[in-house]
Amino acid sequence: MDEFFLEHLWYFVIGFCAVSYVVLDGFDLGVGMLNIFNKKDEERRLFLNAIGPVWDGNEVWLVVFGGALFAGFPGAYATILSSFYNLVMLFVAALIFRAVAIEFRSKHPSKSWRSTWDYVFAVASLGIAFGAGLILGNLIQGIPLNGDGDFTGASSLFFTPYPILIGFLVVALFLMHGCIYLVMKTEGELHDRLRVWSRRSMLLFFFVYFVATSATLIYMPFMAEKIREFPWIGLLGLFAFAFFFSIPKLFSKGRDGTAFIFSCLGIGSLFGLFGIGTYPVLVRSTVDPETNNLTIMNVASSFLTLKVLLIIVIIGIPMVLGYGFYIYRVFKGKVKIGPSSY
Amino acid sequence: MDAVVLSRIQFGLTSSFHYIYPPLSIGLGLMLVFFEGMYMKTKDPLYKQIAKFWIKIFGLTFALGVATGLVQLFGFGTNWARYSRFVGDVFGSALGAEGVFAFFLEAGFIGIMLFGWEKVTPRIHYLSTILVALGSHFSAVWIVVANSWMQTPAGYKIVGEGKEAKAIVTDFWQMVFNPSSMDRLTHVILGCWLSGIFLVLSVSAYYMLKKRHLAFSKACIKAGLIAASVVLVLQLISADSTARGVSVNQPIKLAALEGIYETVPYTPISVVGWVDTKTETVTGLKIPALLSFLVNRNFETPVRGLNEFPKDEWPNVPVVYQTYHLMIAMWGAMVGSVLLGLYFWRRKKLDSAKWTLRALVASVLFPAIANQVGWFTAEMGRQPWVVYKLLRTKDGVSPMIQGSQVFSSITMLVCIYTLLFTLFIYLLNYKIKHGPEENDSDSDQKTQYRNPYEGK
Numbered sequence: 145m146d147e148f149f150l151e152h153l154w155y156f157v158i159g160f161c162a163v164s165y166v167v168l169d170g171f172d173l174g175v176g177m178l179n180i181f182n183k184k185d186e187e188r189r190l191f192l193n194a195i196g197p198v199w200d201g202n203e204v205w206l207v208v209f210g211g212a213l214f215a216g217f218p219g220a221y222a223t224i225l226s227s228f229y230n231l232v233m234l235f236v237a238a239l240i241f242r243a244v245a246i247e248f249r250s251k252h253p254s255k256s257w258r259s260t261w262d263y264v265f266a267v268a269s270l271g272i273a274f275g276a277g278l279i280l281g282n283l284i285q286g287i288p289l290n291g292d293g294d295f296t297g298a299s300s301l302f303f304t305p306y307p308i309l310i311g312f313l314v315v316a317l318f319l320m321h322g323c324i325y326l327v328m329k330t331e332g333e334l335h336d337r338l339r340v341w342s343r344r345s346m347l348l349f350f351f352v353y354f355v356a357t358s359a360t361l362i363y364m365p366f367m368a369e370k371i372r373e374f375p376w377i378g379l380l381g382l383f384a385f386a387f388f389f390s391i392p393k394l395f396s397k398g399r400d401g402t403a404f405i406f407s408c409l410g411i412g413s414l415f416g417l418f419g420i421g422t423y424p425v426l427v428r429s430t431v432d433p434e435t436n437n438l439t440i441m442n443v444a445s446s447f448l449t450l451k452v453l454l455i456i457v458i459i460g461i462p463m464v465l466g467y468g469f470y471i472y473r474v475f476k477g478k479v480k481i482g483p484s485s486y
Numbered sequence: 487m488d489a490v491v492l493s494r495i496q497f498g499l500t501s502s503f504h505y506i507y508p509p510l511s512i513g514l515g516l517m518l519v520f521f522e523g524m525y526m527k528t529k530d531p532l533y534k535q536i537a538k539f540w541i542k543i544f545g546l547t548f549a550l551g552v553a554t555g556l557v558q559l560f561g562f563g564t565n566w567a568r569y570s571r572f573v574g575d576v577f578g579s580a581l582g583a584e585g586v587f588a589f590f591l592e593a594g595f596i597g598i599m600l601f602g603w604e605k606v607t608p609r610i611h612y613l614s615t616i617l618v619a620l621g622s623h624f625s626a627v628w629i630v631v632a633n634s635w636m637q638t639p640a641g642y643k644i645v646g647e648g649k650e651a652k653a654i655v656t657d658f659w660q661m662v663f664n665p666s667s668m669d670r671l672t673h674v675i676l677g678c679w680l681s682g683i684f685l686v687l688s689v690s691a692y693y694m695l696k697k698r699h700l701a702f703s704k705a706c707i708k709a710g711l712i713a714a715s716v717v718l719v720l721q722l723i724s725a726d727s728t729a730r731g732v733s734v735n736q737p738i739k740l741a742a743l744e745g746i747y748e749t750v751p752y753t754p755i756s757v758v759g760w761v762d763t764k765t766e767t768v769t770g771l772k773i774p775a776l777l778s779f780l781v782n783r784n785f786e787t788p789v790r791g792l793n794e795f796p797k798d799e800w801p802n803v804p805v806v807y808q809t810y811h812l813m814i815a816m817w818g819a820m821v822g823s824v825l826l827g828l829y830f831w832r833r834k835k836l837d838s839a840k841w842t843l844r845a846l847v848a849s850v851l852f853p854a855i856a857n858q859v860g861w862f863t864a865e866m867g868r869q870p871w872v873v874y875k876l877l878r879t880k881d882g883v884s885p886m887i888q889g890s891q892v893f894s895s896i897t898m899l900v901c902i903y904t905l906l907f908t909l910f911i912y913l914l915n916y917k918i919k920h921g922p923e924e925n926d927s928d929s930d931q932k933t934q935y936r937n938p939y940e941g942k
Contacts, residue, residue, distance in 0.1 A: 197597030200552060204593040208585035210559045215582040218574020218652075225563025225570075226884035232564050233895040236557050237902055243553040244906060247546070251913050292649055294567070294886045445575045446654045452579045460586030464594075471594050474605050482604055 148441075150450040154216040155423070155440045157457055161212050163415045165205035167321075167408045172199040174322015176242060176269025177315070178341070180262055185255075187334055188262060192246065192486045194329040194479045198472065199246065203239070215453055219293055219443030220426040227287055227295035227427075228279055231302060235279075238271035250486040270315065277314030281307025284364055284418075286428035289436045293443070296431070306363060309356050316352040317411065320345040324391065324407045328400040331478045339395055346391065367421035377420055384413035490883045492892035493565040498865075499896065500557045502858055503903045506910075507551035509857050512626060512675065513682015514544045515619030520709060522615050526608065532701055538603075539702070539922035540686070541615070543914070545600050548622075550910055552593070557899065565892065569872055569882030572652045576642060576661060577632050584628035592621030623675065630674050634667035636873045637864070638735045644876070653876065665735050669728040670864075676721045677860060680820065680853035683717060686710045687827070689918055691846035694837050702922050707846075711831060714824045721817065726780065733781045733789065736874065739867040741792045742801045743810040744777055749791040753778040758811060761804040766792075768807070801869045809859040809866070816856035823849040 172195045179191045195202075214221040225232055245265035249258055285306050288297045323342035330338055360367050371378045387410035394403040422428070426443060429436035444450065518540055525533035562570050562577075570577075598606060598614040606614070641660030642653045655661050690706035693699045733740045740746075745761050745768035746753060752775040759770020775785040782789070792800055823845045830839040837843075872879040 197601045200549070200596060201590065201593040203552065203556075204585070204589045207556065207559055207589055208582075210563075211578075211581040211585040214562070214570065214574060215578025218571050218578060221563050221574065222567035222570040222884070225560055226565070226567035226887060229564050229884070229887055229891055229895070232560055233898060236560055237898060239556050240553045240902055240906070243549055244909065247549040248909055248913065251916065292885070293571075294884075296886065299891075445578055448658065449575045449579050449655050452655070452658050453582050456579065456583050456586055460583075460590075464586060464590045467594050468590070471597055474598060474602060482601075485601065 147444075147447050147450075150447065150454065151216075151440050151444045153454065154212075154444070154450055155419075157453075158209065158212045158216060159415065159419045161205055161209040163412050165202070165209050166415065167411050168202035168205055169199070170273075170318045170321045170411065171195070171325035172202055172322075173242075173269040173273045174318040174320070175326060176265045176322075177273070177319055178322055178326070180266040181341075185258065186481075188258075189250070189481055189486065190330060190334065190479050191326065192249065193481060194326060196246075196486050197475045200243075201468065201471065203243075206239075212453075216445055216450065217426055217438075217440065217443045218445060220438050223289065223293045223295065223427050223438055224279075224283070227289075228282070228299075228302070230299045231275060231279060235272065235275040238268040238275065241265075242268035242272060246486070269318075273315045273318045274311040277311035278302060278307045280314070280418075281310030283427060284310070284360070284367065284422060286430040286433070288431045289427065289429035289438070290431070291436060293427075293436070293438055306359060309352075309359055313352050313356045316345070316349040317414075320349040321407050321411065324400075324404050327395065328404045329479050342395070343392060346388070350388070370420050370423070377417075380413045380416045380420070384410045384417070387413065489565075489887050489889045489892050490880045492889055492896060493883050493887075494879065496565060496892055496896045496899065497561055498862075499903070500554070500561055500899060501861070501865075503907070504551070504554040504558050505857060505861060506854065506907075507547045507554065508622070508626070509678035509681035509853070510547040510685055511544060511551055511682075512619075512622045512678035513680065513853075514540055514547065514685065515622045515682070516679055517682050517686050517709070517713070518544060518615050519619050520713075522612050526612050532705060535922045535924075536702060536705060537615075541599055542917060543685070544618075545596070546910065546913055546917070548592070548596055550906060553906070554903075564895075565884055565887065566872075566882050567884035568649070569877065572877050572882065573632075573636070573873060575652060575654050576635055576639075579655070579658065580628045580632040580635075580662075584625055588621050588624035588628065590621075592618050592625065595621070626675055626678065627671060630671045631662055631664075631667045633864075634670045635661060635664050637670070637868055638664050638666040639873060639876055640664035653873070666728075666731050669724065669731045672724045673721070673728045673860075676717055676724055677853065677857045679717050680714065680721065681857060683710050683713045684820065684850045684853050687714065688847050688850035691827075691843045691849075692918065693921070695840065695843045695847065697837075699921050699924075700837075707827070707831070707836065711824060711827050714820065715828065718817070718821055718824060725814075725817075730781055736868070737790045738792065738795045738799055739801065739806075740781075741790060741795070742803045742806050742867060743863060744789070745803060745807045746777075746789060746791040748793050749788045751778070751786050751788045753781075753789040755780065756807075756811065758815075759807070761807050763804060799870065801867050806863050806867045809862040813856045813860045813863060816852045816859075819852045820849065820856075823852070 175191050175195050179188055182188045182191060210221070213224075241264050245261045245268060249261035249265070252258070279302075282302050285304070287295060287301070290296050320342065323338055323345045327335060327338045327342055371381075387406045391403045391406055394400070394406065424439045424441060425437050426440060427438040429438075445453075518537060521533055521540065522537040524530070525537055559581075595614040595617040598611065599618050602611055602614065639653065641655060641657035641662075641664065643656050644651055645654050646652055686706050687710035690703035690710065693703040694707065729740065732743075744753075744756055745759065747766040747768075754772040754774045755777040756768055757771040757773065759768045759772070761768050777789050778787055779785050781787075792803070823842075826839075826842045827836065827846055830836040830842050868874055870878050870880070872882040
């Protein structure tokens with residue numbers, strides 16, 4: 145086991161955390177955005193309780209992703225967070241408001257209290273999704289860094305067309321993913337309505353996905369470099385398409401659970417493409433990219449730390465996945481409002 | 487104001503605010519394991535009612551702990567980029583372990599603890615409660631280990647120079663068991679337990695004062711008073727050990743905490759006082775030779791004063807002196823209220839001892855204040871270093887962030903945190919006023935209108 149191997153393994157681990165976060169919290173955020181389209185309190189409560197017991201655990205993947213980045217690639221962690229200072233602060237504010245909205249909504253029966261928190265929930269979810277996409281888009285596009293890995297631009301720089309497009313892509317993705325999750329968790333009239341919603345959100349997603357892919361190929365040609373070199377990587381893109389396209393068919397067969405898993409796999413494939421496309425760069429510099437890019441090699445922690453981290457992950461992750469699956473099994477099936485619900 | 491000062495203010499603010507909640511969760515976690523354990527053992531529905539009530543409160547403190555904790559996670563990178571690069575290798579493995587071993591355990595099983603009463607067997611529910619409590623304790627372990635490394639670095643080497651310098655772990659276990667980590671961890675965990683225990687005491691005393699939920703409050707007060715007595719004694723032992731550790735590892739800090747400017751034999755200990763930085767003296771109540779005795783176990787050997795150290799390595803003496811002494815005073819206040827409570831309890835007159843009950847209602851603030859000022863002491867006592875003797879705080883800040891940026895984020899965070907705190911108090915109050923679910927417990931209804939001390 146050498147340094148090269150550990151660095152790459154850690155890149156994979158971080159990617160795994162990121163995908164887990166997006167797949168899991170993605171549907172929470174989708175549900176948050178969709179929630180205000182419900183008219184009845186009963187339906188809103190059903191939506192909320194569909195994610196009620198799990199959203200907190202899902203958000204932990206973000207914490208672990210941040211921790212893993214700090215642990216394995218402290219230079220990238222420091223650069224990303226200090227460069228996107230203002231965005232990160234707003235992102236954090238949105239995360240807080242989301243958590244608070246979920247917790248506080250049900251504590252009071254008054255209508256205005258509830259609908260206020262529902263709007264907070266929706267706006268915060270939208271903000272988190274869009275903000276994550278915006279940061280992602282900027283990381284693909286690159287930001288000006290000096291030789292110390294410090295950001296030398298202004299925050300207004302982050303609002304250029306490509307990152308904004310990626311922001312919309314993430315929003316559309318989460319809307320679709322949330323719909324698909326809710327189809328699995330609901331029944332009756334609401335279930336039928338959600339199937340219509342998920343079809344519409346899929347159309348929206350495919351449209352934005354098409355635009356974003358074209359923009360990436362035209363304006364960010366380096367993202368496709370590896371595919372030209374190793375065409376089999378392009379299969380990931382095809383997989384993503386195949387997963388997403390088979391969802392309507394699965395719905396008509398009533399296999400809602402499989403549809404949700406396919407949506408997760410589709411997202412995973414998209415992220416795989418992103419991870420391979422940007423490899424080995426973690427933060428791309430628009431100034432002197434040859435020397436100023438932060439790559440997994442030049443910002444990695446020491447060999448010993450990576451080894452310790454690996455041991456932690458080998459012991460910890462199977463446990464996490466084990467009880468994660470257990471908890472999802474306990475709360476499996478259609479949501480019902482019970483005495484301990486939100 | 488420059489970005490360094492503002493970043494320090496922001497970090498102090500967000501940390502203080504965050505630290506309202508985790509101690510309550512950790513302490514309540516301990517009490518929940520006890521109460522639900524009693525239910526498992528006795529099958530007395532009263533204990534189920536108690537566990538259910540405190541689990542709801544736990545849910546509230548936990549949610550706020552997570553929400554404010556996110557700011558902490560990102561706060562290192564946003565404002566302290568250079569520090570993050572310097573300590574990343576060390577801090578990283580601790581944070582990684584915290585995430586994997588602690589957060590998932592807590593956040594995963596809290597779902598079952600809060601929503602799983604009807605979904606799983608009582609045994610599995612109890613197991614979930616234990617795992618949540620364990621998770622919340624684990625999360626304290628790693629963060630305190632990392633912080634202790636900043637106080638007493640060990641098991642590392644420095645590579646690179648100037649801006650490029652960073653600490654690299656050479657021995658993981660030496661890093662984890664650095665000279666101060668076990669003392670400080672014990673001290674922190676005990677402090678957290680006190681927070682939870684006194685919340686239980688305070689709310690129950692309130693019910694007793696209002697003559698509501700008497701069976702509930704009686705059982706909670708009994709458990710609370712016993713737990714508090716034990717933990718307060720343990721905390722005294724831990725405090726002694728921690729302070730003696732500081733005298734060895736960070737002598738400047740101890741000198742600043744006690745306001746000792748000159749090294750003198752028979753060093754006195756301050757009880758209360760006022761630090762004058764111009765004349766470099768402390769006026770107030772002092773007990774002669776006691777500090778020498780506590781630190782060296784003999785009355786004569788002096789404790790090193792600030793005059794032995796370069797002035798640019800002194801912390802802000804008047805502030806840490808006051809925070810440190812306030813922490814100790816709060817311990818005294820806790821001991822006082824518990825002794826009063828125990829006295830009337832033994833004489834079976836607690837329910838009519840109005841002023842003792844009122845003191846117990848207020849007592850929830852004592853550990854909260856002690857925890858806050860204790861951390862102020864620990865962190866400000868380490869200044870001007872962010873990593874003791876290795877990295878100065880002013881060198882740890884993100885080089886490119888502007889004062890105006892930090893000012894905006896402080897303003898935003900203050901607004902959000904004010905809102906959060908208001909909501910927290912409002913909901914806590916709502917839940918307390920609402921009280922435990924009566925229909926869950928037959929025993930409570932029977933005892934509600936009679937003196938719980940009569941009969942039997």
